[in-house]
Structures are given as structure tokens and as C-alpha cells.
Amino acid sequence: MKKDIALRSYLLESAPTMTEEWYESLDKKSSEGVYTSNDPDVIQRLKAQNYEFHLYISNVFIEDEKSFFESFNTWLNKVAKDQQHLRTPIQSIIKEFMNVRKQHCEYIRRFAELHDDITQQHIDVWNEKVIRVFDIIILKFITEAQEYASNRLRSQQEMIHELSSPVIVIKKDVALLPLVGDIDTARAKMILESTLKQCAEKQISHLYIDLSGVVMIDTMVAHELFQLINALDLIGVKSILSGIRPELATTAMQLGLSFDHIRIKSNLAQALEDDSKIVIASSTH
Structure with a gap:
């Protein structure tokens, strides 16, 4: 020693x-x-x-x-x-x-x-x-x-991923979620969590979800997307979808997912234009 x-x-x-x-x-x-x-x-x-x-x-x-x-x-x-x-x-x-x-x-x-x-x-x-x-x-x-x-x-x-799925406030309680690129299951879950958090923090009541920039989507991601819409509905946020590609529509049909309770527009410009008319009309009553 x-x-x-x-x-x-x-x-x-x-x-x-x-x-x-x-x-x-x-x-x-x-x-x-x-x-x-x-x-x-x-x-x-x-x-x-x-x-x-x-x-x-x-x-x-x-x-x-x-x-x-x-x-x-x-x-x-x-x-x-x-x-x-x-x-x-x-x-x-x-x-x-x-x-x-x-x-x-x-x-x-x-x-x-x-x-x-x-x-x-x-x-x-x-x-x-x-x-x-x-x-x-x-x-x-x-x-x-x-x-x-x-x-x-x-x-x-x-x-x-959070920065690539920002909730952009357009006016007051109206916002836009533009989704771009490939979305795998992990990113889809992150989008769900981030979007709910941002909508709650920014007190959003109407959210445009534009999918025209999404290149590819699989069954799991489609399911997560509908989970997001349902979750938004639970916290009082109405979703308006635009830019849905044929592949997403086909995938949703295969999953048995329904678009009945979701407002859908062919593109974002149409969605914004039609929604502004609804807002103006409702404000006059």
C-alpha cells in the first residue's frame, strides 16, 4: 500500500x-x-x-x-x-x-x-x-x-419540426397551419402536440390546415391527421382543410375516415376567400 x-x-x-x-x-x-x-x-x-x-x-x-x-x-x-x-x-x-x-x-x-x-x-x-x-x-x-x-x-x-409546422395567426382568432414535405408518424405526432399547444396559447378558434405541400402520406399519418382535427374540435377549434391530394383522400377512404364534419376547400386561396365571406356575413347579424 x-x-x-x-x-x-x-x-x-x-x-x-x-x-x-x-x-x-x-x-x-x-x-x-x-x-x-x-x-x-x-x-x-x-x-x-x-x-x-x-x-x-x-x-x-x-x-x-x-x-x-x-x-x-x-x-x-x-x-x-x-x-x-x-x-x-x-x-x-x-x-x-x-x-x-x-x-x-x-x-x-x-x-x-x-x-x-x-x-x-x-x-x-x-x-x-x-x-x-x-x-x-x-x-x-x-x-x-x-x-x-x-x-x-x-x-x-x-x-x-416545430418550426416547420407553425400556427400562423392571420387575424384575431384565425390561423393557418401550412404543412410541407414528407410527414412520417413521428413528425405527425409532433405536429399534433405542437398545433394543440399553439392554438391554445394563441386562442385560435378557426384553423386552416393546408396540405398542398405534403408530398407523401401513409395510413398512420392520415390517422394522426384526423386525430389532430378531432383533438382541435375538443378544444373548440374548427378546422378547414385545403389542398387535399387524391392519395390522402384514397387513404382516408381505406381507413374509413369521414370528412363529413370537416370543411374542405380545393385550395387555400378558396378557403380564405370563402371563409372571409362567412365571417363578414356572420358579423352583420
Whole structure:
């Protein structure tokens, strides 16, 4: 145990030097992402992350694996979500983990040379521990970075979908929902949720849903569309459909969906024109 503590102390003392040596060893020409940055702030943060890594990793010689990772996960989560690392190819990051692992094995060898009572068995045990922990770290980092990137991508897609299905207020309590492009089941569900929320927030009573820009629609999406219309009706929003393509009409018929309670116009211009006449007429009574 004394030898383990001594090794940890040696690595802690060597941490600043190890960071500088590691950074100088980076192949700035063939590397990518954060490792090639010329921005002083990025370089400083990269070195600080590496130095902090050395401080954490030195504890692996005096702590059990579970306790080590409970503490180390703080560093792991922070770096995995770092924007510079997210823009760096994962293979480059793995390569640097491996380089730092090699560096630690080298410093274990240097430590052993300073002490006559350190045997090859001690070195082998320490190297084995370093290799095992680094393997786990690499796997954890890849998993954490992938999960964070996937969640961020999902959020961006949700935002894009929400922006691609805006409820546009035309006047007072009248709005337009122009749907464009392919609509799959996931986007259809998002449109339903977003439209209900926007109509409630904007106090809409009449909503034009224009489908002329929808290229393709399947049975599940058609069903979701009618679910939207029914849900709008429940919150007091009357729907007016326009631009229904023959494919949608056919799909609706196959599903047994009825248009009887829905106002339909051949195109948006006609829908807006006819509805304005109805509004004017009703306002005169």
C-alpha cells in the first residue's frame, strides 16, 4: 500500500509535466478538432482538462474501482459534453486516450527506476490496472458522448419540426397551419402536440390546415391527421382543410375516415376567400 501511495504522489507531482509533454506530442497536422485549435482559450482549456485527468487517474492506485469511477464520472461527463470535443472525431479522441495511457505506463516505469524495491511484479500489476481503467474510460466516454449528441440531435429535430409546422395567426382568432414535405408518424405526432399547444396559447378558434405541400402520406399519418382535427374540435377549434391530394383522400377512404364534419376547400386561396365571406356575413347579424 505504501508503494501505491508513493506512486500516486509521484504522478501528482508529475502531472503538470505530463500535460505539457502530452500537448507537445500532439500531431497538429494529422489530428483533428480540439487538438488542432490555435485559439489560446481552447488550448488552455484542453490542457486544464488533461491536467485534471491526471489528478483523477492517480487515485486509481489507492481507491477501489467503484469509488474511483464515482469521482471520475464528474470529469467524464463534463468533457463528453464539451463543445470542442463534440466537434472532434471520436477516433481522434480515442487515439489520445491511448497516448495518455501509454504515457502513464511510461511514468510507472520511471517511478520504478527511482526505487530499488519496486519489482517487475509491482510494475505489471500497476500497468494492468491502468490498462483496465483506461479501457473502461474509453467505453464510458464514447457512450456518454454518443448519448449527449443523440439527445441534442433529438432536441434540434424537435425544434426543426416545430418550426416547420407553425400556427400562423392571420387575424384575431384565425390561423393557418401550412404543412410541407414528407410527414412520417413521428413528425405527425409532433405536429399534433405542437398545433394543440399553439392554438391554445394563441386562442385560435378557426384553423386552416393546408396540405398542398405534403408530398407523401401513409395510413398512420392520415390517422394522426384526423386525430389532430378531432383533438382541435375538443378544444373548440374548427378546422378547414385545403389542398387535399387524391392519395390522402384514397387513404382516408381505406381507413374509413369521414370528412363529413370537416370543411374542405380545393385550395387555400378558396378557403380564405370563402371563409372571409362567412365571417363578414356572420358579423352583420
